[in-house]
Amino acid sequence: MxxxxxxxxxxxxxxxxxxxxxxxxxxxxxxxxxxxxxxxxxxxxxxxxxxxxxxxxxxxxxxxxxxxxxxxxxVPAAPARRRGPAASFEELARVSARAWQPVESEPLGEWVLRAASGFTRRANSVLPLGDPGVPLDDALTRVRAWYAERDLPAYVQTATGAEGTQEALCAELERLGWQREVTAELRTGGLVPVGDVDADVSRVRLARSVDDAWLRRYQRFAVPGPHVVKVLSSGPSVWFATVPGEGDAPAAIGRCVVDGRWAGFMAVEVAPEQRRQGLATAVMAALARRAMEEGASAAWLQVESDNGGARALYEGMGFAIHHLYHHFRYSRSS
Structure with missing residues (x-):
């Protein structure tokens, strides 16, 4: 003071x-x-x-x-992180958006409206990187109408905690009655430490396409439609990792999207009865080594703030928080 x-x-x-x-x-x-x-x-x-x-x-x-x-x-801006590759918020926002590409999109000024029949908020929310070209109230009216036409809830993805992020937009959305539903961390780290971890990758199988077995372990939907496969397969260079299990579903899975110097890790899941056996580490190590072969050197991932187990795993691999991102949902009662 x-x-x-x-x-x-x-x-x-x-x-x-x-x-x-x-x-x-x-x-x-x-x-x-x-x-x-x-x-x-x-x-x-x-x-x-x-x-x-x-x-x-x-x-x-x-x-x-x-x-x-x-x-x-x-007071000065928050100090730079001690770990992780240097990157701006906008660079990471665009890289992570390319890893979850929607089925359809439409520009609104410098905003992008995205939809994929409701599969994952990241592909069914507005990405507001810049000026929508109209007053905020008008922009949000258009957003609500666009999602209503598709029978989808209206979401806006915002971010806080890094230079260039959107604290003011968060405050305006909150003032206008939008409800913040989810907060997650975008973490970054070096790719080499992930690939160099001591892990048995001999059981990990890598493929360019997703199959039915992989989808059975990725339990994010009742019945996966073609829009799910399309979103999961989107990105500059996509890899799917599978550790075979004894039943119909794999013991572990993962997904990696290589985009220039960046490798993004997502959908790392392990069968409940086979957790704490190093399978998640092995999946990430195998994907990291393949990404390095394609020239990537930096890594990113997204994890919800209340997922303590995953956060501990990623911290052990050297991932540090770059910024937080949030999904605000429009409530018709507001």
């Missing part, structure tokens, strides 16, 4: 600082006297009618009455 020469705290932010990263201290609503202050750090996304909106790295928006402020200042 900022203090004057006499030791008093000062509020050194104004409405002109909207869009900047700030740190504020305010009087707490409740709590003992020893804990009467609450600190918040995030992007100042709004300051209207005596209320500040600050969007945290997690995507949560905090409402702060101006009258409760006791100190505040602009």
């Amino acid at each position: 900022e203090f004057t020469a006499g030791g008093r705290m000062e509020v050194r932010i104004t409405p002109s600082d909207v869009g900047k990263r700030v740190s504020v201290r305010r009087l707490a609503d409740t709590g003992p006297a020893s804990e009467k202050f609450t600190d918040t750090i995030g992007v100042l996304t709004s300051w209207n009618e005596g209320v500040l909106l600050i969007t945290r790295r997690t995507g949560e928006t905090v409402r702060i009455p101006e009258s409760s402020l006791v100190a505040g200042k602009v």
Whole structure:
């Protein structure tokens, strides 16, 4: 916090600082006297009618009455990650989008509306990288109509926690009644450490196309239609990994999309009775080695924030959080 020469705290932010990263201290609503202050750090996304909106790295928006402020200042952007290849948010957003290509899409200014009959939010949500070319309210009206025409819920995919991300858009969606349903981490790391892990890859089979056995282990739908196969097969260079099992479904599976210097890992799943045997590690190692043969050097993956087991596995392989992404859903009751 900022203090004057006499030791008093000062509020050194104004409405002109909207869009900047700030740190504020305010009087707490409740709590003992020893804990009467609450600190918040995030992007100042709004300051209207005596209320500040600050969007945290997690995507949560905090409402702060101006009258409760006791100190505040602009702070530097979040420090660069110590691990992982250098990459901008926009580069990773576009790379990850190419790994989950929709069945149909339509531009709205610099936004892209995407649909794939409801299979995976990543292929059935708006990718808002830039200006929609119309006021936000008009853009969201068009978004709702476009998805309604396809009998799909309207989703907007946003991101927080990295330079160039969309804290302000998150705050606006929340203000307009859109509900944040899912938060996930996009993690990056070097590809060599993944390929060099000590794992038995002898049982891993790699293929260019997905088969029925692989789909039986990938339990994300009741009956996989052609749109599922089309999305899974999309991407610049796609590989499917399978570890055969004793029954109809494989013991483990995985998918990798190679895109220039990037290799994206997804759909890594292991049969419940065969977990903790190194199969997920073996699948990723085999896919990483194939990706390196194609010239890739960096890796990315996406994992939901509440998936503790997967997050521990990826951290052990050197993956660090680059940014968080969120899916906001329009509610007709809002």
